[in-house]
Amino acid sequence: MFKQLSNRIFWHRLLYSVVALIVLGGLVTLMGFIKGKSSEQACTEVRIVVLGAESFIEQQDIMAMLVEKYGELEGRTLEDIPTHEMEKDLRQIPFVFSAMVTIDMDGVLAVRIVQREAVVRVINNKGLDFYIDKEGHKMPVSLKYVPRVPVVNGHITEPYNGALDSMETQLVKDIFKTAQFINADSVWSSQVVQLYVNEYQDIELVPRVGNQQIILGNADSLERKFEKLMLFYNKIVPKTGIDAYTSVNLKFAGQIVCERDERFKPEELISMPDSTLDNTPNNSINTQ
Structure with missing residues (x-):
């Protein structure tokens, strides 16, 4: 009886292993097919979403920056679009808190930007001004947008070099x-x-x-x-x-x-x- 039970366990395990190999092989084949198809597929659209209470940066600013560095994106094969590099570049913009770039199955390049939020505008004793955002970082002022935040001036010696910086x-x-x-x-x-x-x-x-x-x-x-x-x-x-x-x-x-x-x-x-x-x-x- 013990031998029969052992044989059953063996055949059940063998069956599960065969099924698992078939499923895994199918997934690998499917992923290879999808990857091959994606490498040939062209970018059909660029969708840019800019989130946040401020308007330091807009969709057209992001698009202009991407096109200037990477050229026209629509029509380019998805394999040739460096999404990770784009994210790194977008995060270098001082008004950007976070950036995410993804591509979906339909060939849509999605860019999601979250802006920094200003808390106060500081004008130091040399006339240089900057904002401090919610995370406590100094950031430059914008020529196109002025948020409604308190302004402080006077005997302030805090330096500022024009980039994102800490206090x-x-x-x-x-x-x-x-x-x-x-x-x-x-x-x-x-x-x-x-x-x-x-x-x-x-x-x-x-x-x-x-x-x-x-x-x-x-x-x-x-x-x-x-x-x-x-x-x-x-x-x-x-x-x-x-x-x-x-x-x-x-x-x-x-x-x-x-x-x-x-x-x-x-x-x-x-x-x-x-x-x-x-x-x-x-x-x-x-x-x-």
């Missing part, structure tokens, strides 16, 4: 972090129209409403600083008016330092302990 100074890293915070909040993205870096390397906010010099300092504790600024607008401005203060300093922990316009009163310190934000029901501010 170097802590100041620009703080600018990037601050711009990200502002862009993520509909209230602040509407109220803050520009950033400025003063001679002390402090980041200042330029408001849409009011003429105050709003001193943020660095990008530490951004949420706390903007909470204090909101308290200023909600608690102080209704009592004094929007133009009563020439500057609002948010740098110091636990307090807002507001300097009044000379036409009103001398400088006064508005003390706001951290516990005020957390424990006071109405977020009151104590004026000293």
Whole structure:
């Protein structure tokens, strides 16, 4: 009985092996046929899709770049189209975050581009300007498209060579972090129209409403600083008016330092302990 069972197992295994070889041979033959057919098939169409919220680069720009380097693509045999090399070239464009080039069975060359997304525009102390994208890379400005992002200028020494590059100074890293915070909040993205870096390397906010010099300092504790600024607008401005203060300093922990316009009163310190934000029901501010 054991011998009969062993024979059955042997013949079953042999049968499975033969079937597997037949299937594998069929696949190899089919793939060879497809490859041979593909090598003879010509490109019937070039489809370019450019994705992203920005318009730094358009379909016609991609097509022009490909044609300039590789010549006319439609009508060329698929075997002669170097898709991997095309992808590498497209990724070298500073506005391009990712690029994918594929060819389907119908001879369609598909190009898929994802653009970089700008967060802030920086103008350094030498007048050179660049964007910082969502990944924290410096990228060039475009002559054909201007995204709606905060602009920062002033005492900024960050260099720029015109290509895709990483951030170097802590100041620009703080600018990037601050711009990200502002862009993520509909209230602040509407109220803050520009950033400025003063001679002390402090980041200042330029408001849409009011003429105050709003001193943020660095990008530490951004949420706390903007909470204090909101308290200023909600608690102080209704009592004094929007133009009563020439500057609002948010740098110091636990307090807002507001300097009044000379036409009103001398400088006064508005003390706001951290516990005020957390424990006071109405977020009151104590004026000293």
